[in-house]
Amino acid sequence: MAGILDFLDDETKNRRTKKFEERFSNSDEGAKRKLEKEMLKPEKLKHYTGPKPRAQTLADRSVKIVFPDDESIELLKKHFRVSKHVENSIAHPELLISFLEKLESGEITYDKKTGQINFCHCEGSAPLGAGK
Amino acid sequence: MQGNKGLEVSNCSYNSPRISSEIPDCSMPLTFDHYNYCSLGCTYCFAYFFKTNNPAIKDHDLKSVNTTNLIAALKGKAKNAHGKLFYKHFYKRKFLLHWGGLADPFCNFEKKNQIGLPLLHTLGELNYPTLFSFKGDAIFEKPYMEVFEKYADQRNFAFQVSIITWDAELAKVTEIGVPSPQRRIDAIRELSTMGYWTILRLRPYIIGITDKHIETLLKKALDAGVNAVSMEFFAMDGRANIGMKTRYDWLAKILHVEGGAKGLQKHFHALSPSERGGYMRLNRLVKEPYVKTVYKFCVDNGLIFACSDPDFKELNMSGSCCGMPDKYPPNKLLENWTRNQLTYHLKEARKKYHRTGEKAKLLFGEVYGDESYFDERKLSQDHPSVVGMDCSSRVNLTQRLILQRQWNNLRSPANPRNYLHGQVMPINELDKDGNLIFEYSPSEYEKYWGDEGIDLSI
Numbered sequence: 001m002a003g004i005l006d007f008l009d010d011e012t013k014n015r016r017t018k019k020f021e022e023r024f025s026n027s028d029e030g031a032k033r034k035l036e037k038e039m040l041k042p043e044k045l046k047h048y049t050g051p052k053p054r055a056q057t058l059a060d061r062s063v064k065i066v067f068p069d070d071e072s073i074e075l076l077k078k079h080f081r082v083s084k085h086v087e088n089s090i091a092h093p094e095l096l097i098s099f100l101e102k103l104e105s106g107e108i109t110y111d112k113k114t115g116q117i118n119f120c121h122c123e124g125s126a127p128l129g130a131g132k
Numbered sequence: 133m134q135g136n137k138g139l140e141v142s143n144c145s146y147n148s149p150r151i152s153s154e155i156p157d158c159s160m161p162l163t164f165d166h167y168n169y170c171s172l173g174c175t176y177c178f179a180y181f182f183k184t185n186n187p188a189i190k191d192h193d194l195k196s197v198n199t200t201n202l203i204a205a206l207k208g209k210a211k212n213a214h215g216k217l218f219y220k221h222f223y224k225r226k227f228l229l230h231w232g233g234l235a236d237p238f239c240n241f242e243k244k245n246q247i248g249l250p251l252l253h254t255l256g257e258l259n260y261p262t263l264f265s266f267k268g269d270a271i272f273e274k275p276y277m278e279v280f281e282k283y284a285d286q287r288n289f290a291f292q293v294s295i296i297t298w299d300a301e302l303a304k305v306t307e308i309g310v311p312s313p314q315r316r317i318d319a320i321r322e323l324s325t326m327g328y329w330t331i332l333r334l335r336p337y338i339i340g341i342t343d344k345h346i347e348t349l350l351k352k353a354l355d356a357g358v359n360a361v362s363m364e365f366f367a368m369d370g371r372a373n374i375g376m377k378t379r380y381d382w383l384a385k386i387l388h389v390e391g392g393a394k395g396l397q398k399h400f401h402a403l404s405p406s407e408r409g410g411y412m413r414l415n416r417l418v419k420e421p422y423v424k425t426v427y428k429f430c431v432d433n434g435l436i437f438a439c440s441d442p443d444f445k446e447l448n449m450s451g452s453c454c455g456m457p458d459k460y461p462p463n464k465l466l467e468n469w470t471r472n473q474l475t476y477h478l479k480e481a482r483k484k485y486h487r488t489g490e491k492a493k494l495l496f497g498e499v500y501g502d503e504s505y506f507d508e509r510k511l512s513q514d515h516p517s518v519v520g521m522d523c524s525s526r527v528n529l530t531q532r533l534i535l536q537r538q539w540n541n542l543r544s545p546a547n548p549r550n551y552l553h554g555q556v557m558p559i560n561e562l563d564k565d566g567n568l569i570f571e572y573s574p575s576e577y578e579k580y581w582g583d584e585g586i587d588l589s590i
Contacts, residue, residue: 083523
């Protein structure tokens with residue numbers, strides 16, 4: 001069959017199981033265990049040298065934020081439940097996502113110079129925080 | 133189990149079914165036990181090793197599931213979140229229930245308490261596909277046999293009976309308190325006679341014990357009407373506690389390995405591929421002659437050969453390594469296990485290779501496909517990998533993300549290359565989503581067996 005021999009070029013394999021069977025034929029069980037250990041050790045797998053996977057992981061979806069002062073973090077804690085399990089984290093960021101979506105859609109704008117948030121009172125726009 | 137107070141159930145707070153952590157290559161990840169422990173004392177029991185090393189288990193009281201709640205959930209009337217979730221993803225579409233994952237459904241706990249009986253009736257009434265995995269003989273009791281006789285024409289039940297040796301004396305000292313192999317063959321015969329799909333569960337195959345009378349055991353199972361044989365070799369847990377040491381000392385003696393538990397550990401360490409981590413499984417060279425005997429027997433006698441072991445997993449004749457059929461005309465619900473797992477795709481790759489010479493490529497998206505439970509966040513919370521995770525990561529974790537992480541991490545023992553120890557190998561390209569692509573990589577035995585006239589294209 002085409003292709004079936006192409007993996008057998010490695011002479012070092014040379015059918016160790018057959019040699020083991022020949023040597024084992026007259027041995028007792030204890031000797032067989034020793035022979036197994038001696039003759040049938042596994043080979044190491046070939047090292048992979050191809051491209052590194054770049055599929056998104058959970059870590060790719062997380063970001064660390066350090067707040068500049070105590071007041072800011074306290075404000076965050078008022079609006080989000082911060083878990084201290086293993087490390088500080090927010091399990092339910094829906095309010096933040098809703099805010100970002102409104103920012104993205106232009107329903108609210110943020111002026112970096114003044115730090116002011118401006119609301120666009122478009123007809124039919126939902127109130128802040130009602131996105132999800 | 134150390135500290136167990138006896139056969140009485142203390143409460144019904146045990147949470148099951150659950151998603152099996154063997155989900156990467158398991159056809160029936162909906163796994164169920166109705167007690168938290170098993171009354172049988174098998175020295176090789178992997179559930180014992182897991183449970184005695186689980187720091188979350190703080191007491192040893194016998195607990196059962198709440199069958200009232202479970203029956204309501206099966207009928208789509210769950211009142212709790214767990215039941216609703218499992219109905220949505222599994223019960224609603226009658227996904228095959230595997231009863232007997234970490235305990236025996238018909239052990240002495242059931243004989244005494246009969247908690248599983250109303251559930252059995254419900255599964256029969258609902259024509260719910262269920263595979264039982266057992267050794268216990270409560271199944272012979274009249275109320276149980278009556279249920280199975282009642283639904284025999286419906287054939288929604290299937291049975292796996294675990295037997296590791298035909299030698300009753302050897303079994304008695306290896307499987308404490310377990311009915312004899314002959315009694316278990318009787319169970320296969322009775323259930324087969326009723327018309328049910330039955331499987332000889334040759335697990336764990338222990339080299340030094342199981343091979344002694346394997347031909348007789350296979351012949352007896354065949355005569356009793358078995359449809360399939362499923363095998364997996366004994367694996368040694370690298371962790372240690374006093375209970376495990378006692379068991380390993382005993383096993384070392386039976387297996388003629390010098391040095392007790394320590395000697396057994398050295399033996400397994402030397403012969404197990406290091407890429408698979410601390411759960412030591414002997415390499416395929418050691419297992420080859422034993423697999424060949426069972427595989428040939430199945431081919432010669434028209435049985436389904438199934439192999440749950442990562443080595444020789446490619447030889448499965450169905451996509452279920454428990455030995456469930458691909459096609460089952462008497463009740464198609466018994467075909468309702470998932471093909472979105474590695475066993476099915478590896479089997480297909482082996483068949484393709486021996487029929488066409490082509491080495492199939494395995495892509496993450498094709499292997500794991502579209503299963504709703506892969507993306508349900510709440511269904512990943514039982515997975516061992518959540519230990520040590522911060523709350524935010526844990527809440528957003530899904531089974532698909534766990535599978536993908538293992539798929540792409542070549543240092544993980546669960547990575548397909550490592551777990552199957554080279555039977556699939558990554559090629560030098562990624563898929564469109566940036567995942568590794570694996571390719572079928574035939575082992576040397578595939579050439580030798582073919583030369584001997586063994587058909588590997590089934």
